[in-house]
Amino acid sequence: MTLFDQVKDRLDLAFDPSDLETKYQFERDRRVRTDTDRQFIDIAETKEHEDKYHHDDPHMPVQHREAEAVELDFLIVGGGWVGMVAAARLKQSGYSNIRILDGAGDFGGVWYWNRYPGAQCDIQSYIYLPLLEETGYMPKERYSHAPEIFAYAQRLGRHFDLYDVARFHTWVSEMRWEENDSRWVVTTSRGDIYRSKYALVGTGSASRARLPDIPGLEDFTGETFHTSRWNYDFTGGGPSGGLQKLEDKRVAVIGTGASAVQVIPHIAASAKRTYVFQRTPSVIGERSNAPTDPDWFSSLKPGWQDALRQEFERALEGEPVTSPALQTEGFLEMSRNANKVISTVDPDGIVEDTLEEATVLADHMTMERLRSRVDHLVKSKERAEVLKPWYSYLCKRPTFHDEYLQAFNRPTVSLIDVADSKGVERITETGIVANGVEHDVDGIVFASGFEITSDFEKRMGIPIFGEEGKSLYEHWGAGMRTLHGIMSNGFPNLFIIGGLFTNTISPNYCTPIDGQVRHVVHLVDQLEERGALSAQPSEAAERDFMALQIDNATAASMRFGGTPETCTPGYYNQEGKALADRRDSRLETYPLGGEHYWKLLKKWRDAGNLAGLEVITEE
Numbered sequence: 001m002t003l004f005d006q007v008k009d010r011l012d013l014a015f016d017p018s019d020l021e022t023k024y025q026f027e028r029d030r031r032v033r034t035d036t037d038r039q040f041i042d043i044a045e046t047k048e049h050e051d052k053y054h055h056d057d058p059h060m061p062v063q064h065r066e067a068e069a070v071e072l073d074f075l076i077v078g079g080g081w082v083g084m085v086a087a088a089r090l091k092q093s094g095y096s097n098i099r100i101l102d103g104a105g106d107f108g109g110v111w112y113w114n115r116y117p118g119a120q121c122d123i124q125s126y127i128y129l130p131l132l133e134e135t136g137y138m139p140k141e142r143y144s145h146a147p148e149i150f151a152y153a154q155r156l157g158r159h160f161d162l163y164d165v166a167r168f169h170t171w172v173s174e175m176r177w178e179e180n181d182s183r184w185v186v187t188t189s190r191g192d193i194y195r196s197k198y199a200l201v202g203t204g205s206a207s208r209a210r211l212p213d214i215p216g217l218e219d220f221t222g223e224t225f226h227t228s229r230w231n232y233d234f235t236g237g238g239p240s241g242g243l244q245k246l247e248d249k250r251v252a253v254i255g256t257g258a259s260a261v262q263v264i265p266h267i268a269a270s271a272k273r274t275y276v277f278q279r280t281p282s283v284i285g286e287r288s289n290a291p292t293d294p295d296w297f298s299s300l301k302p303g304w305q306d307a308l309r310q311e312f313e314r315a316l317e318g319e320p321v322t323s324p325a326l327q328t329e330g331f332l333e334m335s336r337n338a339n340k341v342i343s344t345v346d347p348d349g350i351v352e353d354t355l356e357e358a359t360v361l362a363d364h365m366t367m368e369r370l371r372s373r374v375d376h377l378v379k380s381k382e383r384a385e386v387l388k389p390w391y392s393y394l395c396k397r398p399t400f401h402d403e404y405l406q407a408f409n410r411p412t413v414s415l416i417d418v419a420d421s422k423g424v425e426r427i428t429e430t431g432i433v434a435n436g437v438e439h440d441v442d443g444i445v446f447a448s449g450f451e452i453t454s455d456f457e458k459r460m461g462i463p464i465f466g467e468e469g470k471s472l473y474e475h476w477g478a479g480m481r482t483l484h485g486i487m488s489n490g491f492p493n494l495f496i497i498g499g500l501f502t503n504t505i506s507p508n509y510c511t512p513i514d515g516q517v518r519h520v521v522h523l524v525d526q527l528e529e530r531g532a533l534s535a536q537p538s539e540a541a542e543r544d545f546m547a548l549q550i551d552n553a554t555a556a557s558m559r560f561g562g563t564p565e566t567c568t569p570g571y572y573n574q575e576g577k578a579l580a581d582r583r584d585s586r587l588e589t590y591p592l593g594g595e596h597y598w599k600l601l602k603k604w605r606d607a608g609n610l611a612g613l614e615v616i617t618e619e
């Protein structure tokens with residue numbers, strides 16, 4: 001008897017798992033393209049695209065400054081969370097001769113650039129915003145909106161005196177290890193030359209926009225922009241909406257991922273006509289935001305943020321939660337369902353496979369409920385069908401919104417399903433062609449995402465050369481090669497944090513960042529104490545860590561990103577590439593989960609012998 005047969009009556013399950021699997025396969029096949037991740041334009045290929053979608057800053061004019069040539073102890077690339085937390089913790093540890101470089105005009109990383117109406121963080125602010133205990137800041141809401149997050153980044157900058165060491169509107173052109181005197185030489189778009197003992201790259205996972213390579217894109221004569229470079233001159237209004245300049249305009253949105261879900265309700269509320277071009281619908285859970293309860297917040301004891309972050313991580317792996325903040329957390333719906341399934345069966349009958357089967361059932365239960373939510377909120381039955389996601393819960397980043405689905409009840413909003421043509425067909429001088437019909441529009445918003453899982457060089461956008469002039473990307477080849485996801489052989493004194501290697505399958509990007517930064521600061525302290533000139537993982541240590549990642553890649557850890565059978569294409573699965581053709585994503589994560597990873601790093605630090613590192617000292 002299958003687990004489903006055991007629990008279906010007790011849990012009142014009205015679906016048939018094999019029907020769902022067939023439907024998922026059908027929906028996947030409708031969308032998968034032979035050109036997989038080559039369907040997107042590499043914006044670095046033309047200066048015009050690179051400027052418009054990456055370098056140009058719509059938020060702040062670039063101020064003149066003199067180029068500098070400076071010797072440093074620590075150079076940090078990126079002024080988002082990684083760079084800020086690293087600089088803050090390095091300063092706490094007594095390092096002051098540092099620089100933080102960022103192409104933006106201020107701190108904040110994605111929260112500097114992404115100012116589109118409705119932008120909000122889908123992770124609870126209490127576990128997302130870094131260093132809350134150190135700053136004593138109480139987030140206004142459970143899920144913060146972008147302006148508050150950006151302001152908090154600025155607060156962090158002031159709190160830790162980071163503005164003095166930051167150079168904004170500064171793009172790194174190249175990083176090169178100079179073996180003769182063990183320094184990273186870093187050049188920039190502003191003519192700077194930095195020579196630094198240590199370098200840390202924290203350029204984030206969603207920092208380079210990507211555009212679908214739609215025929216005719218260059219012919220369009222109206223306005224176009226990407227969600228991460230919002231054009232308020234065109235739309236009017238601000239981050240909380242009120243886009244009054246759209247009242248006489250027809251606007252197209254290409255994409256229905258996490259950014260589109262937040263922005264579409266605002267466009268729909270203002271524009272004369274809104275055309276949403278949807279290839280794959282997102283999963284839309286309830287947002288249920290709420291103001292922070294000051295009594296609860298002031299009752300939190302020292303160490304609360306780490307504790308809450310760990311509780312969230314454990315809950316994702318199925319452990320029960322005790323904190324009130326996490327009781328109804330949307331990201332935990334699947335874990336709650338898995339626990340429901342497990343608690344329904346006889347404990348003596350639970351074998352290893354039961355947990356895997358329970359996860360699959362929990363996935364179906366979650367998706368069925370979320371599909372029924374679409375029926376509940378969307379008046380037109382036909383539209384509701386188009387808006388239903390038919391895939392496993394973790395095939396795409398789940399989203400949460402309380403007004404998105406209702407936007408499709410407005411008579412001014414058209415939903416255009418482009419799944420059968422595997423994307424928008426064509427762009428003309430005046431509009432967009434889909435399913436053979438041309439829709440004239442005044443502007444196109446590209447909510448088409450970022451280079452998150454594409455080729456390493458494309459994602460990071462910075463040439464990095466280590467010993468003997470070897471490129472980091474050449475070294476990594478078809479999969480990251482690291483010790484602990486942080487350092488690579490042949491690239492001494494270089495730390496890479498966040499973005500690429502998130503080490504746990506956590507939707508909270510900030511938990512691994514802070515843990516890895518603390519690890520790096522400890523390591524640098526140790527190297528300095530030993531009078532080290534440089535350190536890098538040995539080839540063997542790198543190989544052993546990779547073997548650990550590969551050997552332990554369980555079905556559950558590979559579930560994220562999806563199996564070819566159940567997942568529609570997306571950046572989690574390299575746009576639906578067959579497993580054999582994918583870069584080895586097993587090397588971009590730590591398969592045994594966060595708890596295990598933190599214990600591994602702690603054990604390594606406690607041993608105190610810098611195991612696996614080749615350290616060169618001064619004598």
Ligand code: NDP
Pocket residue numbers: 031120121122123206212213214227254255256257258259260277278279280397418422423424447448449450569570571
């Ligand atoms: P995504 O990559 O998630 O979405 C891109 C969208 O563009 C998809 O809907 C995709 O469709 C669509 N698309 C691409 N090419 C075409 C085409 N040729 N024709 C039609 N549609 C097309 O990008 P987002 O910016 O939405 O989100 C990126 C990530 O940023 C999120 O997953 C999340 O991690 C993060 N984010 C986080 C937020 C937060 O709250 N913390 C908020 C916003 C973003 P298809 O799915 O079919 O490929």
